[in-house]
Amino acid sequence: MSSKFKPFTVPSARMMPVIILADVSGSMQKQDKIGILNRSIASMLLEFTCDSYAIAEIHVAVITFGKGGAVLHLPLTPAVKVQWEDMKAEGTTPMAAAFKFVHQMIEDRNIIPTRSYYPNIILVSDGHPTDDKGKGSKNWEEPLQNLLNADRASKAVRFAMGIGNDVDEDVLRTFIANQNTAIPLFQADETNIQKFFRWVTFSIATRSRSADPSQNPYAYDPDDIEF
């Protein structure tokens, strides 16, 4: 017997957004960090696509920051439908623009409806934030505080990875601070960028299978997870 409720209900599962803020400044070309990052994201997408236990429907967006400012490389799309295109590394590190971009995206209920589960934001960077002219700057502080204090964006679960020795740990630690569950800063070199994404994938997939995917995750230690 067909459902009498079907014409009146939403035809899709509730969404769990995953938004990646990817540093694509010129320095990401060194040691092929950008290549490894591209492969890591592609692998994460494949994991999400194959997760038959997920209750929430994982949607992924990628915002890059480099040449041209913050750019929507991949609009929020169901993971199963993403045709991944590699990012290119060029330009400076306008991280402030990326914080403004993700803030606007999360606050927009047309992009992320209220029936969605809490979003995840993943910040990846190998350098220091710069201003529009490429000079080192603290101009990220205000947009980051606005993001962390925003009505909806403040509920997001936040992960961060710093790559290499020249990374600005201050901004990354501020980004992941004050969450219900403490989430550690992942410090990587070009050899373990993929490990970070496996850890994040595991954390998100675990939450997407749980009874209440809006609950904050258990803080898995990346070193405790074997792959």
Add this chain to the structure above:
Amino acid sequence: MTETLSTLDNLVWFGASVTGSQHQKDKRPNEDAWMGDRHKLGTFIVVSDGLGSKPNARQGAKTACIAVKQALRHWLAISSKDTNHDVSSKLLLRLIHVLWSLNILPNAETDSAATCLFATVSASGKLAIAQLGDGLAVLREPDGSLHSITSERSGFSNQTTGLGIAQSTKDWQILTRPSLEKGSAIFLATDGIADDLQRDRLSDFIAMLLRDFGTLPPRQRWQALSHELREFPVPNHLDDKTLAILWRRS
């Protein structure tokens, strides 16, 4: 114009509640509850959703229904005696909080938090609809227009307040009317249903419930509604699901 006692004769109430797939899988009980009842002073429906992360959620929801029933009995009795004054609906809400807090003992309130949505029509015809926490509470007029008292959610799924959390009657939404027009209906639902309904089809949905379920014999209606809720057509639906209708037939 004040309605007569005959208003109650045309009132129909019904509802259903089913355990969500996640609680079935975890072998946990339904943490939603609902109740509908009628006595000489009025008719009411109530739905409640025990908050999922709380250990005593099931009892919290059941106790919410009992608290509404008890509070309405006192409130409607006073209201019917003092017809010169409109007894404040805030008093009713405060009474619900007090009775819920008493009835939930010895359990901690914070372990038993539950949403609370109810509608009542007094013997004199007065209508009150109230909501604390998420879910949906809507009045459908005979012409199909809707008056929702549910404030638009600003955050994400499963962020809510309820009995055991709210500290003030300001957290409630309430609508009162001097009467419930013939052909009008009040629809209440917990978030397991409310979040997955298309808002632009809501009036048609309520009309369908009245047409296809409202006229069935009570037991058959409950079985048919429960079947629909168990077969809820939204992919990966998890939550317990509860709805209730209070309808003044034409």
